Amino acid sequence: GAVVSQHPSRVICKSGTSVKIECRSLDFQATTMFWYRQFPKKSLMLMATSNEGSKATYEQGVEKDKFLINHASLTLSTLTVTSAHPEDSSFYICSASPLERSYNEQFFGPGTRLTVL
Amino acid sequence: GQNIDQPTEMTATEGAIVQINCTYQTSGFNGLFWYQQHAGEAPTFLSYNVLDGLEEKGRFSSFLSRSKGYSYLLLKELQMKDSASYLCAVMDSNYQLIWGAGTKLIIKP
Numbered sequence: 001g002a003v004v005s006q007h008p009s010r011v012i013c014k015s016g017t018s019v020k021i022e023c024r025s026l027d028f029q030a031t032t033m034f035w036y037r038q039f040p041k042k043s044l045m046l047m048a049t050s051n052e053g054s055k056a057t058y059e060q061g062v063e064k065d066k067f068l069i070n071h072a073s074l075t076l077s078t079l080t081v082t083s084a085h086p087e088d089s090s091f092y093i094c095s096a097s098p099l100e101r102s103y104n105e106q107f108f109g110p111g112t113r114l115t116v117l
Numbered sequence: 118g119q120n121i122d123q124p125t126e127m128t129a130t131e132g133a134i135v136q137i138n139c140t141y142q143t144s145g146f147n148g149l150f151w152y153q154q155h156a157g158e159a160p161t162f163l164s165y166n167v168l169d170g171l172e173e174k175g176r177f178s179s180f181l182s183r184s185k186g187y188s189y190l191l192l193k194e195l196q197m198k199d200s201a202s203y204l205c206a207v208m209d210s211n212y213q214l215i216w217g218a219g220t221k222l223i224i225k226p
Contacts, residue, residue: 043216093159108159
């Protein structure tokens with residue numbers, strides 16, 4: 001149980017285009033979903049926390065107009081990288097916390113490798 | 118500021134035991150997590166400690182001392198598939214996860 005999927009797993013796009021990444025909890029309902037990015041050999045950096053039906057909370061330094069997050073249901077959150085540039089190339093990972101857990105355990109998706117040319 | 122420290126890289130031999138240490142300084146404490154991350158993949162949950170002491174789960178054990186701001190992950194009977202990065206993360210008083218940079222564990226035959 002507690003499976004989180006991400007789509008696409010890899011995407012290559014031209015500079016200036018927008019890319020949407022989907023994160024789904026497949027067998028549980030997630031009150032909260034988290035979006036991270038990870039650079040090579042670096043730890044995860046939390047970008048934003050999204051709660052179903054409300055606006056996402058962005059971490060300091062993360063542009064909300066650049067990284068649009070929508071948490072439309074208890075099983076789906078999307079991250080859209082708008083007008084992507086080469087510096088946005090990174091590994092993007094989502095995670096979800098199940099409602100019924102007594103502690104805030106996060107289950108991670110498999111990640112999306114974004115390459116902007 | 119908040120800080121998680123763990124060694125950058127460790128090497129061990131197949132069949133042996135290895136201990137990966139993690140020290141932390143955070144604003145509040147609501148538990149410490151260990152995750153395993155293979156190259157190019159997302160992290161997978163290994164353990165959660167919120168009380169002092171040792172939690173054992175098969176070949177993996179995790180220890181916590183809150184007074185010392187210290188934890189370790191102990192891996193026994195190492196297998197080649199254990200080669201991965203091991204991430205220590207602490208949940209602070211705002212229930213935010215603060216991540217360490219990870220320890221790359223290299224297993225040699």
